[in-house]
Amino acid sequence: MNAPARFLSPEAVQRKQQAVEQLAACLGSRLSTGDAVREQHGHGEASGRTYPPDAVVWPQSTEEVSRIVAICANHDVPVIAFGAGTSLEGHVSAPYGGVCLDLSRMNAVLDVRAEDADCVVQPGVTREQLNAYLRDTGLFFPVDPGANASIGGMVSTRASGTTTIRYGAMTRNVLALQVVLADGRIVRLGTRAAKSSTGYDLVRLLVGAEGTLGIITEITLRLYGVPEAMTAATCVFPDLQGAVDTVVEIIQSGIAVARMEFLDEPQVRACNRYSQLTLAEQPTLFLEFHGTADAVSGQTARAEDIAGSHGGAAFQWAAEQDARARLWKARHAAYFAARAYRPGCDCLIADVCVPISQLAQAVAAARADIDAAGLFAPIVGHVGDGNFHVLFVLDPAVPAERERADRIYDAMIDRALQVGGTCTGEHGIGLGKRAKLVQEYGAEVVDLMRSIKTAWDPRGILNPGKIFMEDHKT
């Protein structure tokens, strides 16, 4: 996780100071070099090390972002975009110092076009803010990573989450972007059309680029009609295999399932305690169905039959908004529930994704390793995507716990890669997984990525040190 601070020549230090002075002259109180502010912007939610930037700025417009980036480019000063600070792999840290662009004041919903089911937002809009704004339109934005992340951050980490099985990840739901390039130029990528075959898909290149190719200043998103009917359900299983088999059969049967989340027994226990629920403390699926009223009622019944044929029991339906909200609130609180189960502990969140045929085995192997190591680490999974997380709840006073967790996580990734999976389904590379990226694809492919970075940002000022290992720096 460590990236050593780069040695700066006296000239470089002076140029950085000049840049900060120029920015301060433009931005006044919307620039801070205070220790607390820099500290707060030097890390996301991960438990890794903090690397504070030299200064934090709060731009209010695309033109201002452009001017800030141009000043930084002229002085070879790094620029790090910061949204809600909810990323988990050190994406927003500043291992080389530089200027943190806090985009939280660029949080306007600029346009909603109901007939086209799209909208234009600034990058600091959060997903909960957007859905609150959309409440009266009959539309919603479905991508749901759990955290109340900013839309800009969700684009940049290629976020997904509980609804990906039905509505796709950010990859599917970004139509167009306005981007400030490494030299301050402003460009528009993509269109408002539902699809386009116009050469290289630069929108999809920016989705997941983690702020290393440009600063995203405007996003055009796909929206969806709020379904006429939504039903949620929980179902417990004697083991994970039954839950996974249920999921596979539900997908293949064409049932329009919108969410399928797996919680293992320790996670259910933690949720019960944290959210005052009385769920049976067994491997559990949380399901949600969206559609027309008749379709949803027929399909939920079908899903119950399928679950029953794989050992599922104690189906509990919740069609009412309140009951559904309570259920999903408990699911979304899984992270806090896990932490609260062992007060005073840190949480390392592991993220791997495998072909679904390999999921039961991958989760079982992780569980066996966790139990053998004597750790408390609940497992949750976006099981329809083959994506699961281990929430390692670790005592910071016992470094051996972290070491054991790291070894287990390494083994999880090794196994995922062996069966054709990936080292991150949705959290991204950041600082934390740069070596894993090379392990997954090989240095040649990472160098292909890096050649794009070099072409677009030859001075390497955009979020330096992220995605690419030092030894791959050109």
Add this chain to the structure above:
Amino acid sequence: MNAPARFLSPEAVQRKQQAVEQLAACLGSRLSTGDAVREQHGHGEASGRTYPPDAVVWPQSTEEVSRIVAICANHDVPVIAFGAGTSLEGHVSAPYGGVCLDLSRMNAVLDVRAEDADCVVQPGVTREQLNAYLRDTGLFFPVDPGANASIGGMVSTRASGTTTIRYGAMTRNVLALQVVLADGRIVRLGTRAAKSSTGYDLVRLLVGAEGTLGIITEITLRLYGVPEAMTAATCVFPDLQGAVDTVVEIIQSGIAVARMEFLDEPQVRACNRYSQLTLAEQPTLFLEFHGTADAVSGQTARAEDIAGSHGGAAFQWAAEQDARARLWKARHAAYFAARAYRPGCDCLIADVCVPISQLAQAVAAARADIDAAGLFAPIVGHVGDGNFHVLFVLDPAVPAERERADRIYDAMIDRALQVGGTCTGEHGIGLGKRAKLVQEYGAEVVDLMRSIKTAWDPRGILNPGKIFMEDHKT
């Protein structure tokens, strides 16, 4: 559409001959320099000019593709990938000569993994071949551009078609690729996991790259369970607006519609004559619903209600496989039906895509221009995506017809871009739309694309002259 042949120095001519001799030594009868073969490989289905390659080769393995590309790279000879030859913008033509890689013998389905709903195919597999292969698995590959294109070609043009509203374009359905780079190296991009946040999305970069960044030699595709029930329907409308309003309301209501195709009155007339049908000769929607039996029957009834409220009449259902097949065969034959309506004519197929709120107006404006120009040009549309095609059926003996059609097409694109649309929804750029790409995004964005091309293919041997205008060549 013209790209002047590059002047070659005597040394370059000699090196090209050396390359062809080396290739002939490796490939024997799987290399041809015959005129008829070269001519046949010098164009797709478009009515544009033919640019024959210097030689055509038929590789049988990835390793052979790698060796061929390496030999061409060493001699600065262009390499043009060729699948089924169904592209429409000159993608497979060889304006600089070079070696055409005909991938039709690399047409094996390498693996089908039913539980994961994915498969691995070679690039020469066609979509009909793949679905015939899958027939007994309960799975199918949904992307349907009409033509029996090769999967490699469909990846390379970012193809979509009639089912995109439900299953997405190629963008959504390619999990992983094996690619031969411009120097002959073989790399693997993507994984078998349903999603991944591992740095730059190189799979999505290759989808739509039109053979300019690498030669695709293996493709891992998402598959889908064959729906339990499928129902097709036709419905006629007094005008296009009613049809479009119906489509918007169906989408927003959450009905699981799989296909929504619009045919205007001249197209219905041509289909009736060609396919011996008796459809009412009015603006018509072809619809198809996929899902569980109860969901489909409920939703088709809902769709009929919605259509009725927008002036739709004469709903005709076809739940039986045969009746559905007859209907869709007529839709797929639209191109041939249009050509047959005016024997001896060429067909220029226009392709634009707009936000759906703009579709009715865009189609009406095109229809008005066509009628004012006295041309025969039916219109079909993947109306759920805002994507429509004008089939200009033109007498090659009357050049003024083509001139009028080109002017109308230019105006269609101008209008599409003015309302946030795109100059191509699914046919790609190739040779034919390079100027339109610049018009749509501006030279700066096209240069960003080109910088990737230059980084990956510095000698410019992969499908040169495609996507990028000469004046943008570095």
